[in-house]
Amino acid sequence: MENKAVNKAVLVRLLRYALNDKKKLAIAIGLLFAGALADVSGPWLIQHFIDNYIAKDNYPIEAIAMLAAAYIGLMIIGAGLKYAQSIRFNTIAIGVVQTVRKQLFGKVLNQPLSAFDYMPTGKLISRITNDTESIKDFYVFVIATVLKNVTLISVMLVVMSFLSWRLTIIVLILLPIVIFIMVIYQRKSANAYRKMRDLLADINASMSESIQGMSLIQLMRQERAFSEQFSSLTNNHLRAQVGVMKLNGLLLRPLIDLLSGIALISLVALFGVSGVELIGVGVLYAFISYLGRVTEPLIEMTQQLSLLQQALVASERIFALIDAKQQDYGDDEQAIQLGELQCKNVSFSYDGEQTVLNNIDIHLHHRGFLALVGHTGSGKSTLASLMMGFYPASQGEILVDKRLLTDLHKTVFRDGIAMVQQDPHILSDTVRENIQLGRNVTDVVIWDALDKVGLAAQIRQYSDGLDTLFGSGEANLSAGQKQLLALARVLVAKPKILILDEATANIDSGTEKKIQLALNVLRQDMSIVVIAHRLSTIMDADEIVVLHRGDITERGTHQQLLTEKGHYWQMYQLQQASEHLHQLEEETIVTI
Known part of the structure; x- marks a missing residue:
């Protein structure tokens, strides 16, 4: 002005x-x-x-x-x-x-x-x-x-x-x-x-x-x-x-x-x-x-x-x-059928000066399981944000079912691609409203989603069940439980592509196994992208992509990457040692 x-x-x-x-x-x-x-x-x-x-x-x-x-x-x-x-x-x-x-x-x-x-x-x-x-x-x-x-x-x-x-x-x-x-x-x-x-x-x-x-x-x-x-x-x-x-x-x-x-x-x-x-x-x-x-x-x-x-x-x-620029969507109203995702020579910079991602080439097949790993600042979450359309790629293109991501209609885009973030937002409302989010979802579907993520038993303990208000004293979820609730929120929509951005970072090993079982079931009908520091959650991935300062340095299956003894092998060894030390500490406490 x-x-x-x-x-x-x-x-x-x-x-x-x-x-x-x-x-x-x-x-x-x-x-x-x-x-x-x-x-x-x-x-x-x-x-x-x-x-x-x-x-x-x-x-x-x-x-x-x-x-x-x-x-x-x-x-x-x-x-x-x-x-x-x-x-x-x-x-x-x-x-x-x-x-x-x-x-x-x-x-x-x-x-x-x-x-x-x-x-x-x-x-x-x-x-x-x-x-x-x-x-x-x-x-x-x-x-x-x-x-x-x-x-x-x-x-x-x-x-x-x-x-x-x-x-x-x-x-x-x-x-x-x-x-x-x-x-x-x-x-x-x-x-x-x-x-x-x-x-x-x-x-x-x-x-x-x-x-x-x-x-x-x-x-x-x-x-x-x-x-x-x-x-x-x-x-x-x-x-x-x-x-x-x-x-x-x-x-x-x-x-x-x-x-x-x-x-x-x-x-x-x-x-x-x-x-x-x-x-x-x-x-x-x-x-x-x-x-x-x-x-x-x-x-x-x-x-x-x-x-x-x-x-x-x-x-x-x-x-x-x-008058500010609104989120751009395309006019293609054809629903996403396969959930095939491709990134072709994708580069990105937030400020136009410092490159965060550089010439990323990724191909997630129908019902595939793609994992993104790397140290903090490697560009994993940024790449996930580009896949969700939060930011436009500076160079290159992202395709879904061989169609440009930018050409998809808003309804097609948001119904077909879903994301569970590391710090999900929980409304000060009932369990039902937190999962429905204004959508027409039956209680049967809600309970089914809660069962898949391993949160149904916790909700059934509340006297009001799905009508329980969060923040009311009785229902105070832990950080891990919030992530499970966010995952259930996404599952009721049954997207074709599911992106998990450190969504299993705050859960225990028992719940993690339930999530892995749920993901195996979900893979029958959708493609999955997982960003993880805990490598145990992605060992079954079809392809693991290792990012370092915005570049892809390694890619392959879990076993292939261990054989190469590169960045991934170092990360895996460090986590194995850390888990071993944690196990020894627990055994010492039990002995005392």
């Missing part, structure tokens, strides 16, 4: 949301106009009473009673119209906020995962909540105030011109000066409000990250450091707010009040020079009354500039997310 005081494109786009319901907006504006007429009629009636009755010392009871009744009636009607238009504008504002929030969240859900690599969760939540609330304030206060006051000032100027064109000229001189002040304020406050909104987003991000990482903070005794960081952010936000308040205190009410006072003195001076022959006392009263009613709307509109500025800054951030 361009760094301007007022981004006209953003303002126009923001106003378009209100035009979605033109009828409702027209009714609200009509109520505003009617309310302005009722508001302006009061001083005109009093002027008529002063000049036609008090000045002439004539007090007809019937006429005065009618004037009083008309005045009271206008006040009541005006109050009712203000209430009605306020309800209308609030309804429009709430509707716009709901539309923007739904649109924004929908766009966020469909962005590529790479978009979340550099965006803290707190900042994202701030945009969806705080920024959309600023848009509501824009419609409730700014738009309603501007329309109401512009209508009121326009009607008053017309009435004033009929009463006295000389006095009207004095009031008209005030308007361009006030508009000039408003423009200066707008330009001065733009960057200040933008900085304030950014700091608020940083505060939300800091709170979110601190709460999520509370165990790490306390374990590393970094409470003081994080507290100081948060204090620094809040102090900067406070200074930004104080700067805005100083700007408001200088350019808003004081200057306009000064101009209003000068205009009032000018009115009285002109009346003194002209005399009652040219300007009646009632007319002077009406003008003084209208002057107050003109300056107050001007002050009110100028004060609303702060909300306008906040709304524009918030809208810039919201529209930037809405």
Whole structure:
């Protein structure tokens, strides 16, 4: 977004949301106009009473009673119209906020995962909540105030011109000066409000990250450091707010009040020079009354500039997310039948400079079992992310059933290829909802999936079974059990390609054997890619690919790689030694 005081494109786009319901907006504006007429009629009636009755010392009871009744009636009607238009504008504002929030969240859900690599969760939540609330304030206060006051000032100027064109000229001189002040304020406050909104987003991000990482903070005794960081952010936000308040205190009410006072003195001076022959006392009263009613709307509109500025800054951030590139999918709606996967000369870099994967060639056959191994940072998980379409390959191509991965339709893609990650996300919901995830899956299918992963016995121990809420005290899953639940979540969909990214890292040897048996059954109908540090889980793989710093250094079966005595053989020997030491420790403990 361009760094301007007022981004006209953003303002126009923001106003378009209100035009979605033109009828409702027209009714609200009509109520505003009617309310302005009722508001302006009061001083005109009093002027008529002063000049036609008090000045002439004539007090007809019937006429005065009618004037009083008309005045009271206008006040009541005006109050009712203000209430009605306020309800209308609030309804429009709430509707716009709901539309923007739904649109924004929908766009966020469909962005590529790479978009979340550099965006803290707190900042994202701030945009969806705080920024959309600023848009509501824009419609409730700014738009309603501007329309109401512009209508009121326009009607008053017309009435004033009929009463006295000389006095009207004095009031008209005030308007361009006030508009000039408003423009200066707008330009001065733009960057200040933008900085304030950014700091608020940083505060939300800091709170979110601190709460999520509370165990790490306390374990590393970094409470003081994080507290100081948060204090620094809040102090900067406070200074930004104080700067805005100083700007408001200088350019808003004081200057306009000064101009209003000068205009009032000018009115009285002109009346003194002209005399009652040219300007009646009632007319002077009406003008003084209208002057107050003109300056107050001007002050009110100028004060609303702060909300306008906040709304524009918030809208810039919201529209930037809405307009951000969405996850790309193809148009090929033919379902994946075989689950054959190929990577042809695939290279990838996150930043365009450092290569993470280099010329990867892999062929996973129908119902095949492919294993990816290597030390940390070798590129295993990155390759899995490319297979899942989380990132596009920098070079080369990935094929599924001899079709480009990028050509597959979203439904075909996500139904046919599934992944179980190392740290799966578990919802604060029931066991059933955690597995269904909004899909139409029967309890029979759910129990079958739980049986296959060895988690059914654990769930049956809960009194509520599939209706048990996670996080409720009774149901607190271990890290390994969460991985099993995530695997069951995937199995109910019966994908053609299943990718396990360290999904067996946190389970014991007994559960691992159950998973291996389940995978042997699943291989009858799907192809499997397993990323593993524990080599015991991949000994039956059709092909094991060893990655080192983004390159394939070895490939073959378990026995072939042991014969070559390369990286894989070293990794296997180290794990065998580690398991042997662990077994000796357990035997020693039992003996003691």
